Amino acid sequence: xxxxxxxxxxxxxxxxxxxxxxxxxxxxxxxxxxxxxxxxxxxxxxxxxxxxxxxxxxxxxxxxxxxxxxxxxxxxxxxxxxxxxxxxxxxxxxxxxxxxxxxxxxxxxxxxxxxxxxxxxxxxxxxxxxxxxxxxxxxxxxxxxxxxxxxxxxxxxxxxxxxxxxxxxxxxxxxxxxxxxxxxxxxxxxxxxxxxxxxxxxxxxxxxxxxxxxxxxxxxxxxxxxxxxxxxxxxx
Numbered sequence: 001x002x003x004x005x006x007x008x009x010x011x012x013x014x015x016x017x018x019x020x021x022x023x024x025x026x027x028x029x030x031x032x033x034x035x036x037x038x039x040x041x042x043x044x045x046x047x048x049x050x051x052x053x054x055x056x057x058x059x060x061x062x063x064x065x066x067x068x069x070x071x072x073x074x075x076x077x078x079x080x081x082x083x084x085x086x087x088x089x090x091x092x093x094x095x096x097x098x099x100x101x102x103x104x105x106x107x108x109x110x111x112x113x114x115x116x117x118x119x120x121x122x123x124x125x126x127x128x129x130x131x132x133x134x135x136x137x138x139x140x141x142x143x144x145x146x147x148x149x150x151x152x153x154x155x156x157x158x159x160x161x162x163x164x165x166x167x168x169x170x171x172x173x174x175x176x177x178x179x180x181x182x183x184x185x186x187x188x189x190x191x192x193x194x195x196x197x198x199x200x201x202x203x204x205x206x207x208x209x210x211x212x213x214x215x216x217x218x219x220x221x222x223x224x225x226x227x228x229x230x231x232x233x234x235x236x
Contacts, residue, residue: 019120024107024130026115027140029175033115036137040117064152067186068225074119075099079080097234100128111168127156127165131230134158146170154220163230165218166224175209176216203233 026033053074062163079098096102101121102220108118125145134141153173155166171188178184212217 018147019122020101020125020147021144022119022121022125023144024117024119025142025144027142029139032137032139036078036133036139037115040074048126071117073104074107075104075126075129079129079136082132082136098128098132100124125156127163128234130156130158131163131227131234134161134163135226136230146173149214154222154229155217157217158227161227163225163227164221166220167222168220170198170208171206173216175206181206189190 026036075098101124103122105121105126106120109116125143127143130141130143133139141156141158143156144154145156148170152167153170153172154168155164157166158163171184174188175181175184178187184206185203210219
């Protein structure tokens, strides 16, 4: 598996930094979801690796001893304990290898009882991070992501120990969120990048795009792998 993560799997172009909008939904066993949410919500202090204080051991050695609020440094909170003893040249290299994006990140949730979290990541969605989450906490996950700058969007879904990758152009990805093409054009005016002369041609093309989430997933599966196989390829 290429180190490019989901970018490599999908054949998507990886350019200079653009923020990717992500929504992560936790699914599956209620008790396992509660354990994951506990590690995300509890206040924590970044500590030295040898102390093994949970729920947080930071990837970032420069910030040891700093108090962190809930839902901040989410990668460190959840998976850093899986990699004690691993040495990496830089934090950025480590995060790319283990998480799938350049930096650790914070998340937002409407309420504690919500199982959906929103956040932004640099360059690419954190496909590797959610794979480790699914394995460590034994949960199913759905990550919805879109990068408007690169006109890309899709889903990464982990269900029953299989990871599924879905991807398309941003406009096609957004089509199934709207009741009509006119509504889509009104709210997503930047997606077409056509002059008025090409607007009709664009809407004609858009009639072929999926109108429901189910149709989108049926038409845009790029790859699927057993979760264990995907994780093994990340390590070796």
